[in-house]
Amino acid sequence: MLFFSNILGAEVRDQADCVVGKVFDAVILHTESDCPPVIGVVVSDKRNLRQFINADSIENFGKNYLTLKNGFLDCAVDVPQEKDFIFLRDTVLDRQIVDLAGVRVVRVNDLQFGMIKGEMCLVTLDIGKLGLLRRLGLAGLNLFNFLQPELLEWKNVRLLGDKLQLSMGTKEMVKLHPADIANIIEKLNLNQGSELLQSLDKKTAARVLEELEPEIQRILVESLGPERAAGVMQKMSIDELVDLIQMLPDRKSKEIMENLPSDSTSSVRKILEFDEDTAGGLMTTEYVSVFPSTTVKEVVEQIRQSYQIHRGIYIVYIINENGNFKGVVSLRKLIISEYDQTMDELMDNEKKPTATSSQNILEVASLMTKYNLTSIAVLGADKKLLGVITVDDVMRHFVPHA
Template sequence: MIYLSKILGAKIKDSADQTIGILKDVLIKPTPGEYSPLEALLVKSKKKQHYFYIPYHYVENLAADEITLKTLEEKIIDYTSESGDILLLRDVMDQQIVDTAGARVVRVNDLQIGEAEGEMCVLGIDISTRGLMRRLGLTKTGLFNWLHVNLIDWKQAQPIKGTLKLETLSRDLVKLHPADLANIVEKLNIKQGRALVEAMDPKTAAKILEEIDPRVQRILVQALGPEKAAKISERMSIDELVDLIKLLPYDEAKEVCAVFQNGRKSKLEKLLTYKDDTAGGLMTTEFISALPSWTVQQVIDEIKRTSESFRSILYIYIADSKGIYKGVVSLRRLLTANPTDKIEQVMKKAKRLPCAKVHQRVREVGKLMTKYDLNSVAVVDHHHRLLGVVAVDDVMRTFFPHA
């Protein structure tokens, strides 16, 4: 195996041992999640001082000191560059890439080339200091021998800059947890971060946006523009959306809110009236509720019908026809109960359960949840009407916003 930095500048000789030029770059046609075969060499002609491409199938031997061809110079048919081609030196070296295995952004210091399935391919990305020193020609220093190579498998990397467009995201990158993708976006510049978010489907983009640091979130939404931001924010959970709206200038917030349907819009406007450091400012209004008179089977049917709208379902909150909070039932209790039982028979009654008042401070809500070991808690007004739910992860994010 060889490194790109060692072959750049190598003499290229034809089958008659005549030098026809020197190697200036290597062209590939990448496919996400696969090793990329070498398609052509970009050569600077010795005689005419111009640049041209030699298709890689003419290469007989690829080495650091020289590259030999199988044919005479005059018999070479030039390679014509196509859309989707990238040059390794120009478009990949020194660029930021996403390591999908380590869920991080790193810089390319060198590229490892070797044989895979009978073809010469780009196999690895050297992100180490040793790779940088190799490029600088410092391989004879004592420090170089002490340093270790740190290679990332080419198949597990996704270039951010260059002609490899983000619309063709690798399967591994799409599979990353939204929190990991958010961390990657935060490490990119705004232009690159915006490109990564835009390349995702709206549902995934919304999850990423929810996880991004608020300081970056505001700048990113402004970079996306009102139309794209609104399309993505439609898929966000309502409590996260409220936090986002509060970050935006009034005119931009108004443009984003304008796209929502009346029901969601009215909920959003109501939540915006609560202070940030209260249960009302932290709660979500997106939860499954049921009437006490429903049967267990009716509630299970309701969960099946609406489950796609929720990230997770652990509890079902019970309120009567006037909205008065009556109790809660866990998903586990539902699954073990008789399908014909009434919910009021299997639920934990509200009078025996702690709940948060809508204007209660977040710190007090956190203490309440810690004391009773709650994953979530119902939020009620002074008439004990059920208004929303606060989840423990929302409380934790308030205390540790940059985690």
């Protein structure tokens, strides 16, 4: 096996054993091959000009040397510019890779080659500390083999343009929890993070966006552009969407609002009317509400039709024809009730605690703790149901960077 660190800077000798230059880079073809062959090397000649040597003209790859079959002038051609050529020094070495198995971002410190069917092929990427020592010429310091190579097989690597390499495809990425994907994006640079976010479907991207640090949220949204950003943001929960819009500069938030669908815009404006430190500013308008005369069967059907826009449905809120809050029915009670029973029959006679839209969030949190509530209805001065606050909303308010 031969490492890239053994090839970079290696002397290039022609058939007369004369030094004609040094290896500057190695090139493979962008194919689906598990172990793509090296199709040539870029050589920096004695005049410091870069020339390309085809693999067919190379007699031998060795540790710190490379020999040619003929004279240098007979082998050297201009460096090709084909799009399907991968220049390993520029595109792979020192680049970051998203290692989905370990849910981490790692750096390519070295590359490992091997002879397969008479061709020098790229086999693995070394992401360990030993690869870095080898690059620095300090591999001899690894006494007693304390450090072992950490290798990723090339066949598991995918390229997104020339900026980001994924150890698995996007289909595997979306299987991760959004918080894990967010952690990965936070370790990448802006271009890579934006590239990764855009590679996800809009629903997954929205959930990941919700998990990012506020400052990174703002930067990524601004980099996406108003149309693409709005497409992702409309999939966010309303309360998270409002928080993000409030962080953006006025011009950018206006552009986003213009590209959001009318129902999202209406909900956002409704919450923006309230101070962000009040119940009205923290509430979400995404909840299930029905009339007292609605049957269990009708409620279940409504939930089936709208479940995609709700992260979790545990409580059904009961309102009258004027929108006034009447009570709640838990999902548990719905499940064990008969289909023809109405919400009026299932509601508890006991008055449920509620919050007012102007109430301080600390007071709301105390109220939810006192009565052991997972969510609480937020009412206006006219007792109409404006929204709900969940325990998750309260936790995110007090521990925003968890």
